[in-house]
Amino acid sequence: MRRLLLLLLALLAAPAATRADSLVTDLSQRLIAITSSFTGSSILVFGSVIPEGPGKRDVVIVLRGPEQSIRVRRKERSFGIWINTDVRTFDGVPAFYSVASTRPLPEIGAEPDLARQQIGLDALKLRPRGAAADDAEAQDFRAALLRLRGRQDLFPAQAQPVTFLGPSLFKAEFGFPSNVPVGSYKVEIYLFKDGTLIGANSSALFVDKTGLERWIYKSANNYPALYGIAAIAVAIAMGWLAAVVFRKT
Amino acid sequence: MQIYLPIAELSVDVFMLLGIGGAVGFLSGLFGVGGGFLITPLLIFIGVPAPVAVGTGAQQVVASSVSGVMAHWRRGTVDVPMGLVLTAGGLVGSGLGSWAFAVLRKAGTVDVVVSIAYVIFLGTIGGLMFVESANALWRQQRGRVRRRKLHQHTWIHGLPFKMRFRKSRLYISALMPLGIGFFIGVLSAIMGVGGGFILVPAMIYLLGMPTQVVVGTSLLQMIFVTASVTFLQAWTNQSVDILLASLLLVGSVIGAQFGSRVSLRLKGEQLRVLLSLLVLAVGMRLAVDLLIRPNEIFSISLIGGAR
Numbered sequence: 001m002r003r004l005l006l007l008l009l010a011l012l013a014a015p016a017a018t019r020a021d022s023l024v025t026d027l028s029q030r031l032i033a034i035t036s037s038f039t040g041s042s043i044l045v046f047g048s049v050i051p052e053g054p055g056k057r058d059v060v061i062v063l064r065g066p067e068q069s070i071r072v073r074r075k076e077r078s079f080g081i082w083i084n085t086d087v088r089t090f091d092g093v094p095a096f097y098s099v100a101s102t103r104p105l106p107e108i109g110a111e112p113d114l115a116r117q118q119i120g121l122d123a124l125k126l127r128p129r130g131a132a133a134d135d136a137e138a139q140d141f142r143a144a145l146l147r148l149r150g151r152q153d154l155f156p157a158q159a160q161p162v163t164f165l166g167p168s169l170f171k172a173e174f175g176f177p178s179n180v181p182v183g184s185y186k187v188e189i190y191l192f193k194d195g196t197l198i199g200a201n202s203s204a205l206f207v208d209k210t211g212l213e214r215w216i217y218k219s220a221n222n223y224p225a226l227y228g229i230a231a232i233a234v235a236i237a238m239g240w241l242a243a244v245v246f247r248k249t
Numbered sequence: 250m251q252i253y254l255p256i257a258e259l260s261v262d263v264f265m266l267l268g269i270g271g272a273v274g275f276l277s278g279l280f281g282v283g284g285g286f287l288i289t290p291l292l293i294f295i296g297v298p299a300p301v302a303v304g305t306g307a308q309q310v311v312a313s314s315v316s317g318v319m320a321h322w323r324r325g326t327v328d329v330p331m332g333l334v335l336t337a338g339g340l341v342g343s344g345l346g347s348w349a350f351a352v353l354r355k356a357g358t359v360d361v362v363v364s365i366a367y368v369i370f371l372g373t374i375g376g377l378m379f380v381e382s383a384n385a386l387w388r389q390q391r392g393r394v395r396r397r398k399l400h401q402h403t404w405i406h407g408l409p410f411k412m413r414f415r416k417s418r419l420y421i422s423a424l425m426p427l428g429i430g431f432f433i434g435v436l437s438a439i440m441g442v443g444g445g446f447i448l449v450p451a452m453i454y455l456l457g458m459p460t461q462v463v464v465g466t467s468l469l470q471m472i473f474v475t476a477s478v479t480f481l482q483a484w485t486n487q488s489v490d491i492l493l494a495s496l497l498l499v500g501s502v503i504g505a506q507f508g509s510r511v512s513l514r515l516k517g518e519q520l521r522v523l524l525s526l527l528v529l530a531v532g533m534r535l536a537v538d539l540l541i542r543p544n545e546i547f548s549i550s551l552i553g554g555a556r
Contacts, residue, residue, distance in 0.1 A: 036492075038253040039260050069552040076546070081539045083361050089552070144547035178253065178260035209255060212492075216255040220487045228483030231308050231491050232476045238495070239315025242502030247323075 021057070022050045023199040025189045030203075032176060033210040040178045043205065045100075045187055046171040058102045058192040059162045061172050062119055063205075065096030065154075066183030072128075072141045072148075088128035088141040095181035097124065097149075100160040100172035113197040117190065121146055121155060153177035182207050256490035257297045257305075263496060265295070270309075270500025277313055277501065278508025279515075280524045282445035285310040285437075285475070286371070286531065288497065297493070299363070300354065304482030304489040305497075307437070307475045312498045313505060314471040320509070321465030328416035328462050332469035334423050335430035335448075339474035342434020347481040350439050354486070364535050366439060371532030374447055375525045382521035389518065417458040417466075425456060430470065438478050445471055446528060460517065 025047030032041050045061050070093045074086040101108065105120045115123045126145065131138045149155035154177070162172040184206050191199035209217050220227045253260045269291050277284035285306045292302035321327050353362050408422030429451050436447065448467045452458045458466070483489040512520065 034253060036253050037251065039251045071550050071552055073548050073550070074546055075543060075548070077542070081361070081365070082541075082543055082546075084548070141547070144545075145549060148545070148547060148549045178251070179258060181258075213253055213255040216491060220256055220483065220489065224484045224487055225480075227487075227491075228480035228489065231479050231483055231489045231494070232311060234491055234495065235308050235311035235476070235479070235498070236315050236472075238498050238502070239312035240319065242312070242316045242498075242505075243319035246502070246506045247320075 021052050021191060021193070021199055023189070023191050023201055024048050025201045025203065027187060027203050027205060030205060032180070032205070032207040034180075034182065034208065034213055035211055036213055038178060038213075040176055040180070042173055042175040044171055044173050045189065046169070047189060047201070048168045049170065049191060049199075050168055051193075055193045058108045058195075059164075059170050059172075060099065060101040060105070060108065060119055060190045060192065061162055061174075062117075062188040062190070063096065063098045063100075063174050064094045064186045064188070065181055065207075066094070066185070067092045068095050068181070069093070070145065072145050074141070074144070086137075086141075088131070088138065090126050090128055090142075090145060093126060093145070093149075094124075095154065095183060096176070096185065097121070097155050098160070098174055100162045100174065102162045102164065102170070108192055109195040110192055110197060113190075113192070117188070117197070117200075119190065152179060154179070154181070176207070180207055182209055252492070252496070254297075254490050254493045256488065257301045257493055259296055261295060266493070266496040267500040269295075270497035271504035272500075273497075274313065274501030274504025275508040275511075276504075276527065277317075278505035278510075279512045280508075280520060280527075282449065282524070284313060284501065286367070286446055286528075290367075290531065290535070292493075297490075298488075300482075300486050300488040301490055301493075303350075303363075304479065304486060305494045307478040307482060308489055308491070308494040309497045309501065310475045311472060311479055312494075313501055314468045314475065316502055316505065317468040318465060318472060321468065324465075326416075326461050327465040327469050328414055328458070329469070330412065331414045331417055331419075331426060331458070331462075332466045334412070334426045335433075335466070335470040336473040338427040338430025338432075339434035339437070339470055340477055342431040342436075343438040343474050343477050343481065344434075346435040346438025347478065347485065349435070350482075351485055353439075361539075363439060364539055366436065368532050368536045368539065370436070370447060371528050372536070374450055375528035375532055378450060378521055379525035379529065382518050382525060385518040386522060414458075417456070417462050419456065419458065421456065429455065430474075434474050437474050438481065446524075 025045065028044035028046070032043070047059075049057055049059065051057055069089060069091045072088050072090065073084040075082045076085040077083075078085065099105070099120055105114060114120055118124050126142050128135070128138050128141060146155055160172060160174070162170055164170045184204060187203045187205055189201045190197060208214065219230075250263045251260045252263050269288070273284040273287045273291070276287065288309055289302045289306040292306065293299055297305070318327060408424050410423045411420060412423045413420050429448070433448050433451075445467050448470070449463055452463045452467060453460060479489055
């Protein structure tokens, strides 16, 4: 929310006299359905820029998952065994975070804008709960968080390309791994002109389990006691069935 | 063929799950243990979050125990009163264990406590069994068969609340099986295993039950204890994946039948040596994990989710 307000302010502050580029964007799909055969998926983000006046245009697309709170623990050797000792809690960590851009982010060169909109892994504001600004160890934990999320394919480290098909049409493809978290995602499209933010758009994207997967997940969370009883019943029935089937052979 | 697991929240190969289930089922049919002590680490190894591996492992053991008890029931090798007394202790123990698991999970020390408990128990039980069974094999080869005393009187027999267990041919205090049941209940809740590999030796060596009755009776009590662990895990942690358990089960019930066939061709001592080696190997692997510096000293966990 605060990000949006800042963005609005930034846009209002821009000189109103020059006519703004028109930016139109859309997604290939609004819902990613996780079925029992789900092994990952991808969406296409596309749009067009109609430039007003000269200047180098850059498009940056950010895909953010729902925010989560995450504990990061560090193991240390104590009494001869490796055991978790230190812990830091990070709030507001996106469950999934991926960036695509026409050029590598440093080349676009709008550092204050990138920082303000939290574009790029380096700009993500991740600070442990209750940590002082000069907490040196917090940086280690932040780096570990980014590294581990990257290893789960949830924070792809490499910025993927946004490609222009002709003067105004652009597209970018985002891939999701099979362990993509469910929830509501936000796709943010930023337009830069010569390193200045001049326009933005955003769309919502939902990732949800469907069919049997959804039913099992919802049952487990909404009716835990019944689910537990059902789990036992399934186990007893299958054990019984196996005993009966194999007695005959 | 990949399938998405709704609670574990990852996609795995169906044939790999059937294979894991089959291999563990084979071993459990071979040795008469539930196999949970193998399935939980294997699930963690393929990327299933630890709490889900524990809850789902318990559900899997319920099914294999039901299947095993039915086979033993037909042969008349189930001591029902003994099983019920063990169960009574086990239920109280698993309630306490489940609570401890939730507390440990909040503190973030679950992995370490589970690993240490595993290492200690696998190491001790494996070591003792290996020495005992290797000795027995050695004696057999030299032609000296030692006769075990039918009955040894110790302080245990002075305890109150004596009960008669006909199938086991025992007249002992109910406190003994109650205590053993309680202890194993705590372990199974924390470790997600039926405790068969601890219970079987305890019944043979501590209670002095005849070996034929031990396996069937331990499986009977395992049904109740693991069922209650399954329920409590589902209720408090939402960490039981029915789909995952079902796939493992299909493999394990088939594997168990092959295992029990092989088991009939081997001598009791040979089986015990093999089981003790297996138990020691699993314990050793976990010990190495605790003692060697890990590649990644950081770990992350989600707050408030199913994981």
